[in-house]
Amino acid sequence: MIRRLGFDMFEACAFKNVILGEQEMLSTTTPALRRVLNAAVAQFARHGYEGASLAGIAAYAGIRKASLYSHIKNKDALFLAVFEDALKIESQFAHECFEHSNTGLPGQYYCESLLARYADSEHFRFLLRTSYIPPESLFHELQEGYETYMQQLLADFTAALRRHVGEAFSDQDALTLGHAYMGMVDSLHVALIYIGPSRFEARLNALERLMGDSIARLVGERHD
Template identity: 40%
Template sequence: MMKKRSASADNICAVAVVHFSERGYDASSLSDIAEQAGMRKASLYSHFAGKDALFLDVFADALAEEQAFMDGCFADEAVLTTPGGQQAGALYCDRMAQRYAESAHLRFLLRTAYLPPTPLRVEVGTGYEALLAQLQRHYVKSLARLAPALPPQRIELYAQAYLGIVDSLHVELIYAGGAALQQRHAALWQILSDSLALATQHA
């Protein structure tokens, strides 16, 4: 569990997440972050030991923010009763593009996960994989509820396919977006939905 931060440290992190999301780790400047936060660089060091410490705090914030967003999507999905499993995990994917546009935390998280700073590669990989593991658990639970006739091994197979779709959409968000993202989303979701419809008919 992260220790409680001061209001000044929270302000630094709020500035830093935008800065890191736009510039990445290597091109970011603590002097610029301090200036945007309304303090001298020396004052920033009274809150964070250096760039690595600040970056990891911001990364932890991003993981927590996106975990909460993910949890909210699946909580909303939990009230849906459409059988067959095609709606499992749909809200998270449907809301992803708007979330990316609105959330510096998600933009920072994806940039960091796909292009991790070399000195922090292990910490970034561990944190991001834990987030994906929770996403998989959410999907498995949702699919099992909506398509109870599917055997567990089949549900796990679809969960891996779902993670593949999410990964593909994340890449499109980073490098393309717009129409390309919508086309990729529609095509992959159609294939998953058709497969689920066929599987539930024969389960």
């Protein structure tokens, strides 16, 4: 079985020291730091790493640029802090989607929530843009964090699949379908960035049909 990955893996990445003071974590952010992070995610989501400036982020947060340095070391540190924030928020959102409904296909509710989530959540838009178009200087840290996020999705899907089919599938069946589901999620994430809503819906419907047919076929084979 695939072990469910927790947020402790994030602490193994390079994110832990992004805020001044090694013991200060995002879970204990001050109101002032939260304003900075909220301003930063809005600017980075819209303009990317290169297009966003510390001066613009400070102005958006309603503070002077010099005041930013009482909260963060530099632009890279702020970017990684926002990335950690986005990972935690979006991982929690995804996990709740998998826990939300026992009807339909495993993972269906998450996939069908993506379009609205992309429209409503700056953290999700930032996470996808950053993961698919990362700044070169932070490539390793960002890819490691995004892979952790995707591994949690895989674990959540596997757990949902087990609830859906019971013990009808072997571990290998579950792993195979899990990788197929991750390919589906990858395709939908790319579609959110590069194509419009109508084409996203068409892709979603086609992929859901393929996944449903695959699960039904495997269930039938195991019951024969």
